[in-house]
Amino acid sequence: MQGRVPVERRRRRPTKTGTVLTEELIVDCALRLAGEHGPDALSVRRLGAALGCDPSALYRYFHDTDDLLLAVADRIIGETMDGFAPEGDWLAGLRAMAHRVYAGYSRHPRIAAMAAYRVTRRAHEFRAVETGVGLMLRGGFDKATAVRHYAAFIDTVLGHAALDAAHLALAPERRGADTRAWTDAYQSLPADTHPQLAAVREELPLMAHSSFETALELFLEALEARAAAQ
Template sequence: MTRVPTTRRRRRPTKTGVVLSHELIVKTAIRLMHEHGSEGLSVRRLGIALGADPSSVYRYFRNTDDLIRAVADDLIGQYLADFAPGPDYRSTLRDLGIRIHAALVAEPRISTLTASRVTGRPHEIRVIELGLGILRNAGFSTAESARHYHAFIDLTLGFASLDSSAATLVHGTEESDDAVWGAVYAQLPGDAHPNIAACAHALEETMRTSAYPRALTVFLDGLEAQLRPGEPPRPAERGSTADRSRSAR
């Protein structure tokens, strides 16, 4: 179904007196996903929540997939709201990554559905332009900037999806999973499992938190090594909330 241009869409109130708009439909879809998860997002349920004929949604979105892309782009807009690149490419890229990861993990029911999507919409266009600009201004070629941006965003979205999945587990499951590190791995005999035994306490501590900040640091160290070969990597950055937690864990 062809999307009707905004200027041609009817602004007629629904039977409940609400005037439909792109923004209202997206916000209502987000609310439904908060309440019911991804399975709660259907055109029928959306129509009921809006007090409108479900078919009216198709004046704004081609189908449910088109709506999901709009929801994903709205989430991108949240972490870009007050973001401004700084003079140092490494700190700027780290800030952007932590923002993306934190925003997605804060909305686990939405991010598990949208993290892998390519929206082609304004907020996504902005973040890609920003990311490539950060890398090109640092001194990477256009081809290197594209490859590094690909690695950066997939690293960030991949960890966000993993940590968001952990946040949506049935209550109590996270605690039982975390307990395995102490109850099972810390008890394994050193003669049969010398490496696990040697690292057991460190494993129990680190596996309770998100590995994203550390993985991001390793990635940034790799960029630094390519950009300035022979120089030692910078000290690891501190202070991110993601350093201390894995989603809500």
């Protein structure tokens, strides 16, 4: 089932604890539960228990848990884009937008990987795409190129955001083991079997750090060069 729940189905009724259910309240609860327990917490049973209501009451606001996930994803986009109105240099605007998106998903590492690849078709996403495509058009690209470049830009940013958020969400011992691999396991590889890695052995610990900033600057430099070549 697709689309939003009709307004007439979203009548406000108090829960057992006297709280009046709203879409915003449900999304607040879903974000909190997902932050504490991961995306598996987004079940009507858990949400109903947390909100003090019959789980079936949630269907007056969302068709199913996937519909709720899209609302949660759109809330993250809304937090990310709040107050953002880039003016002037289009590249500076894209850089600022990228940092906002990355930071926004980093604040919700337990849900970021699931939320980052969905198309919410809701108000906050509409505004974000409007802003991003507008920045590409401001760079002088034709309409088709602006859309293609924006898609590549936001996928790059979201990919790094989801990857780094997933790493943050790992249990500390697993995250630590991954980080230590570059100073332990990789350092012991012999030069006769791995000559290229041996040649850069001292620099390999850099692999433990996020490549988001490097990827972003490479992408923006490429965009600038393409814009100048038009």
